[in-house]
Every structure is written in C-alpha cells, then in structure tokens.
Amino acid sequence: MFKTFIVGVVLGLAAAGGAAFVLPVTDLHRESSLVSVQPNGGNSELFHIRIPDDRIIGGGKDVLTPTPGSLQWPVSAGLDALQLELFKLRNRDGVVVGLASRIAVSVPGSPGALEWVLHIPARGTLYFPMSANTAEDGYRRGLLRAGTGEFGQRTGSLREHYVEGASDGEGQIELQSSSLGQLAPEAEGS
C-alpha cells in the first residue's frame, strides 16, 4: 500500500507540474474583432464610446463636474493645462472590448495637443497623437504612432467624431481606426 501511495505522490507531482507548465495564469475573454477590410488591403475598425455612461474618469483643473464626483485632481501648476479622460471602448455592436485614455492639453497661444491610447486586452494597444483642432467636417485626425500586439508593425490613422445624443450632455464619440501593412521606417515618429 505504501508503494501505491508513492505512485500517487509521483502522479500528483507530475500532474501539478504539468499543469503549471501548460496552463496560462488567466483565460482572457476575447470579443470577435469586427474589422472591415478595405479595397487597398488595409483594415478599418469602428469604436464607440457612450457619453456619459462609458466615461470612467474625467478630470482636469478646469473640469467643473469631474467623473466620478469624488475625483481629486492634483493641484500642480504643471497639470493645469491638462485634461484626462478614461473610457470603456465598445465595438460597432456596442460590446465593451477595451479601454481608452484621452489626454488633451490646451495652452493659450499654442496649438495644443491631444492623444488617444486604445487598450484592447488579448489584442494589443494603439497610440495616436492627433491634432487638437477639429476640421471643418467635424473630425479630428491623428496618425498611428505606435502599436503593440497584433497592432505592431502597422501604419494607420484615427478619426475622432462626437455625435450629439437625443438629450443634452448625451452622445457618443466615434473612433474610426484604419491601419495598413507593415510600418514604414519613416512613419515612426513622423
């Protein structure tokens, strides 16, 4: 019977060791990618952010009603010109697929700056600096500066557009990302 016990110990060691070697520490949930293939071979993907429901954090010195109301924005001269928002990111079917951060900087007398980071777990992350100015057609545009995961080695762009909702203060941000092929060396940092 002792030999049987020892055999069990060996089996238990092997099973636990095998599980530790093979099994991932987490099992990420992945929504289907709703990607449109463009005639030029590139990909296009539309994301939505419902305002105000999907705003997780909204803060800045000049933000009168921060999100959540208990948010304490740091008092620092260097951060006065900065506005930060964090959002849940939805695919075109309205399912939450990731998170987004939006940093806007406005300094009187300078062009200002705006940046988006779209973080989609199990897929990767996209970084888009863009123009702080809205074009005549109501869109802001920026270039894909860097991507990770499946978005690595790509060149592309992002288009931001705010769509007014039925009632005051409600609406949605539409983000249309487009990417194409391998990242050209001159595109990085352009």
Next chain:
Amino acid sequence: MKYLVALLSGIVAGAVLAAAILYNNPLATPVAVSPLAVSQSSMLELGFSAATTNTIATIGNGDARISSHPARVADLWEPAISDTRILVTTLQNGRGQPAGIGVKFLSMAEEPGLLQGRIPANSNWHIWLSQRGGLFIEQEENLWFLLREVVAPAYLDSADVWRGSWFGVTTSGPGALGTGKVVGGSGEFSGIEGEVVESIIAKAYSADSGPVAMDMRLSILIDDQQSAAP
C-alpha cells in the same frame, strides 16, 4: 479500496508538494538590479506612490478584496476588461516635483509561467510630461516575486498586513535584457526610442487596502541623440 484511498492520498500529497516546490522555487530568482543600472546614458526617472489613496485612480473589476479608488468610480466588470487594472497617477521627477501624469493599463497575459516562477502581465503606460510631450511605453511584467514576497505574506499574516523592505524589478520584457520599450512619443519625445524598467520599493502592504507604503519608479533610458535628461 484501501489501495484507491492510498493512491488518491498520494496524488493530493504530490500536488501539495508540487505547490510548495513551486512557491519556493529555488531556480526562480528575482531581478535585484535594474538592467539599466550600468548604463552611462542619461536617464529620465519618474516616481510615484502605489498606495491606492495616493493615486488619482486605481481601478479594478470590483471582484477583488481591494476596492477601486476613488469612491463610486466605475469598475471594469465587463468580460473583455475584467482582467485589466488601471492606475492613474501624478509622476514626480528626480527632485520630487510633479512632472506629469501617467495612465497604466495592466492586463494579465494569457501565458503559462508558474513553473518558471512567472505571473506574466502586459502593461502599457500613456504618459504626459508637462511642457515636454507624450510617451507611450510597452512592457511585459512578472508579478510573481511581488506576489510571493509581499502580497502572499500579507494574506497569510494574522493582521492581514505585511511590513518589511523589499526591492524588486517587475519589468521582464520585451527587450532582450528584460527591459520594456518606449515605442512612441509626441512633442519633445516625437520619434524617440528607449528602454524602460519599472521597479518597486515596498515597505507595507495590506490585504484589505492594497499597497500602504510602496514607491514605484520608472527609469527611462532615452537615446542620447534624441532627447535631453529631465
């Protein structure tokens, strides 16, 4: 019947023994020195406190024992983002002055690693440094040693608190030397490339409220030909 009981008892004992060996894995050793420590190039040092109440926001999925901060912030409960945590913090320069703001997205990685002493995670930093520009950082992290040396002892303590002094480097890639990468930037940092190491000095951790006294540091090595020191 008694042989079956002996076999099952042996399997349970073997599994427990394997767990004990993995927990005390002698082949897994923490990185005690930053891979960038020997660099002669100028370094951008950014520090922040990981104590939840010292951050602007620390947000999880709401299932964890440690609640999100600030109060009434929306939890990340949706399936696609429930394994992700967000940290929003003021970043201080080497002189302890506020230098900018940082947003960290940390998602657990879908990879095995326990046998090698790894709890892998992927993280990205979105940083804005006042009057300088933006930085986008990609990291692979190993949270195993933080868990083993700080978090688990807090949970095992009768008062649910760990106190001590522990230094560790969490960055484990994707760079060949175990460094993270600056993969993008804007403003003054437009077009830069660089390496990053994130390290922790932990002094107190509570199983109920998370980090109590825990200083974090981002050491960013930027190509000298592209940007100046802080």
